[in-house]
Amino acid sequence: MKVLVPVKRVVDYNVKIRVKADGSGVETANVKMSMNPFDEIAVEEAVRLKEAGKATEIVVVSVGPAQAQETLRTALAMGADRAILVQAEGTTEPLAVAKVLKALVEKEAPGLVILGKQAIDDDCNQTGQMLAALLGWGQGTFASKLVAGDGKVAVTREIDGGLETVELKLPAVVTADLRLNEPRYASLPNIMKAKKKPLETVTPDALGVDVRPRLKTLKVTEPPKRQAGIKVPDVATLVDKLKTEARVI
Amino acid sequence: MANILVIADHDGASLKPATLNAVTAASKIGGDIHILVAGKGAQGPAEAASKVAGVAKVLLADDAAYEHQLPEDVAPLVVSTVKGGGYGHVLAGATSVGKNLLPRVAALLDVAAISDITAVQSADTFERPIYAGNAIATVQSSDAVKVVTVRTTAFETAAAEGGSASVEQVAGAGAAGLSSFVSAELTKSERPELTAARVVVSGGRGMQSGENFPLLEALADKLGAAVGASRAAVDAGFVPNDYQVGQTGKIVAPELYIAVGISGAIQHLAGMKDSKVIVAINKDEEAPIFQVADYGLVADLFKAVPELTAELEKAR
Ligand SMILES: Cc1cc2nc3c(=O)[nH]c(=O)nc-3n(C[C@H](O)[C@H](O)[C@H](O)COP(=O)(O)OP(=O)(O)OC[C@H]3O[C@@H](n4cnc5c(N)ncnc54)[C@H](O)[C@@H]3O)c2cc1C
Ligand SMILES: Nc1ncnc2c1ncn2[C@@H]1O[C@H](COP(=O)(O)O)[C@@H](O)[C@H]1O
Numbered sequence: 153m154k155v156l157v158p159v160k161r162v163v164d165y166n167v168k169i170r171v172k173a174d175g176s177g178v179e180t181a182n183v184k185m186s187m188n189p190f191d192e193i194a195v196e197e198a199v200r201l202k203e204a205g206k207a208t209e210i211v212v213v214s215v216g217p218a219q220a221q222e223t224l225r226t227a228l229a230m231g232a233d234r235a236i237l238v239q240a241e242g243t244t245e246p247l248a249v250a251k252v253l254k255a256l257v258e259k260e261a262p263g264l265v266i267l268g269k270q271a272i273d274d275d276c277n278q279t280g281q282m283l284a285a286l287l288g289w290g291q292g293t294f295a296s297k298l299v300a301g302d303g304k305v306a307v308t309r310e311i312d313g314g315l316e317t318v319e320l321k322l323p324a325v326v327t328a329d330l331r332l333n334e335p336r337y338a339s340l341p342n343i344m345k346a347k348k349k350p351l352e353t354v355t356p357d358a359l360g361v362d363v364r365p366r367l368k369t370l371k372v373t374e375p376p377k378r379q380a381g382i383k384v385p386d387v388a389t390l391v392d393k394l395k396t397e398a399r400v401i
Numbered sequence: 402m403a404n405i406l407v408i409a410d411h412d413g414a415s416l417k418p419a420t421l422n423a424v425t426a427a428s429k430i431g432g433d434i435h436i437l438v439a440g441k442g443a444q445g446p447a448e449a450a451s452k453v454a455g456v457a458k459v460l461l462a463d464d465a466a467y468e469h470q471l472p473e474d475v476a477p478l479v480v481s482t483v484k485g486g487g488y489g490h491v492l493a494g495a496t497s498v499g500k501n502l503l504p505r506v507a508a509l510l511d512v513a514a515i516s517d518i519t520a521v522q523s524a525d526t527f528e529r530p531i532y533a534g535n536a537i538a539t540v541q542s543s544d545a546v547k548v549v550t551v552r553t554t555a556f557e558t559a560a561a562e563g564g565s566a567s568v569e570q571v572a573g574a575g576a577a578g579l580s581s582f583v584s585a586e587l588t589k590s591e592r593p594e595l596t597a598a599r600v601v602v603s604g605g606r607g608m609q610s611g612e613n614f615p616l617l618e619a620l621a622d623k624l625g626a627a628v629g630a631s632r633a634a635v636d637a638g639f640v641p642n643d644y645q646v647g648q649t650g651k652i653v654a655p656e657l658y659i660a661v662g663i664s665g666a667i668q669h670l671a672g673m674k675d676s677k678v679i680v681a682i683n684k685d686e687e688a689p690i691f692q693v694a695d696y697g698l699v700a701d702l703f704k705a706v707p708e709l710t711a712e713l714e715k716a717r
Binding site for chain 2: 163165168169171178245246247250269270272273274275276277278279280281282283284285286288289290291292293294296306309310311312313314315316317318319320321324329330331365366367368369370371372373374375378380381382383384386387388390391393394395398400401
């Protein structure tokens with residue numbers, strides 16, 4: 153079974169982002185970029201499926217600017233076999249990405265697509281669900297465990313009340329949550345090897361997909377800042393403040 | 402003005418409060434509000450929905466296929482309801498059910514989905530947090546149908562009583578045959594639900610082990626609080642996954658949030674910084690959590706938490 157893993161290049165999760173003064177967006181120039189953390193987990197899961205003999209080939213895909221090649225190389229260094237860059241500038245909304253991925257799925261015919269549950273820049277949490285809808289496939293979102301069987305996959309999902317397990321007919325879409333696995337670091341030899349792995353570039357046009365955004369971002373602002381309060385010397389003072397000043401207990 | 406369809410979040414027996422937050426968001430858009438209850442034997446939630454203030458009609462789709470709210474089965478129902486009823490908006494709470502279902506509905510309708518809105522500016526313009534809440538985007542949709550999930554902490558709950566909507570049965574579409582429910586492992590707790598609690602006590606890696614969480618539970622019991630956790634505490638197996646507060650866990654905004662042994666990473670702050678009063682107990686005075694805390698106590702939690710519990714006991 154072939155596994156397709158979409159990976160997004162995002163502002164690194166450690167960066168304290170800055171909103172542009174003109175309200176047009178978030179500063180991304182000269183900011184450290186990395187693979188979306190959930191996508192590292194998705195790649196890791198695919199690599200483990202391959203190591204377990206359940207997957208035969210791992211194809212990673214990124215929709216984004218030329219620099220997204222770096223993200224794809226990272227995925228190749230982690231153990232993916234082949235990469236596709238769908239070169240697109242500007243904002244790519246989940247619906248557009250899902251349509252691009254659908255076009256690639258139709259070409260590549262994977263048995264499983266593993267995405268991250270959420271991109272930490274747009275915080276949308278939509279693309280996997282949308283892709284599953286467009287393909288008419290089952291979706292196992294927010295996965296903390298994945299067991300691939302014969303023609304089906306069991307997915308344990310992190311839900312509001314605890315955990316839920318569903319069974320999906322293959323092919324299917326799965327989105328990775330934080331506790332699915334702990335992604336590996338690419339070793340130096342593997343980083344070197346990844347440079348020679350195939351990376352193909354295509355355009356949304358060539359795939360016949362219109363990626364123009366549906367939403368117009370009118371402005372981006374900073375949220376109201378919380379003022380730091382005071383330090384209290386001891387528990388008794390804390391209780392007193394909570395009672396008489398904050399009046400919350 | 403087109404009508405608004407709110408998708409009920411329920412467990413077959415009762416209506417979840419997130420539905421009431423979504424109704425409030427819907428009321429800010431303008432238009433008649435209808436609630437769709439998809440379930441098996443879901444008369445209970447449907448009746449509860451009919452009593453919600455401001456709701457004009459309840460649609461009940463009773464079908465064995467909807468028992469576990471599998472999106473593969475429920476999405477086609479929502480899509481046919483939207484197309485048949487001429488709805489301009491589809492709303493749901495940004496719960497694990499809403500987040501799973503609505504993007505699937507949006508794609509089937511070929512429209513954008515708008516996740517986790519925190520404000521309604523007009524019928525087509527919404528505010529939503531991005532980058533773990535470190536920026537707020539105002540987005541406008543030109544799609545014919547707006548598919549929106551609602552951040553529950555940003556909207557009051559609509560009054561659960563006072564309405565008298567009619568309940569109309571609609572036919573189910575059956576199972577799509579793509580997925581099936583196997584099992585659920587739900588966390589049992591006598592405490593209030595995390596996202597609805599007036600007080601939340603959360604523990605982090607500083608708790609050291611799950612065996613130490615009873616310290617927080619004793620404190621929570623004194624305050625009638627829910628217990629939450631940081632990702633690190635969940636990853637380490639101290640507590641179940643549904644305790645996680647943060648960018649990718651639960652969003653809470655209680656009257657009082659007490660962070661114990663939590664450093665205050667941006668991903669954690671994203672889930673609790675709208676709390677009214679924040680208390681932090683941490684032995685590291687440089688911990689970033691103190692930058693958002695109204696009251697910070699630099700102390701060893703193993704000493705401070707039992708002391709706090711005892712002090713609250715005394716004060717009774
Ligand atoms: C994609 C992504 C998503 C994430 N989503 C979330 C999320 O939703 N929620 C979340 O919480 N995190 C999330 N994280 C993780 C986040 O970045 C932090 O790693 C995590 O919040 C740290 O948890 P912590 O504060 O418990 O642990 P630490 O950062 O290790 O802090 C432990 C704190 O305990 C204090 N301490 C230790 N012992 C004691 C003692 N005896 N008494 C008092 N204080 C003590 C220490 O001083 C320290 O400040 C996410 C990360 C990524 C990459
Ligand atoms: N531009 C992109 N290129 C590749 N994968 C993407 C892209 N955008 C989103 N994804 C995938 O979809 C997941 C969810 O993203 P989102 O719906 O934007 O929160 C991510 O974790 C990725 O796996």
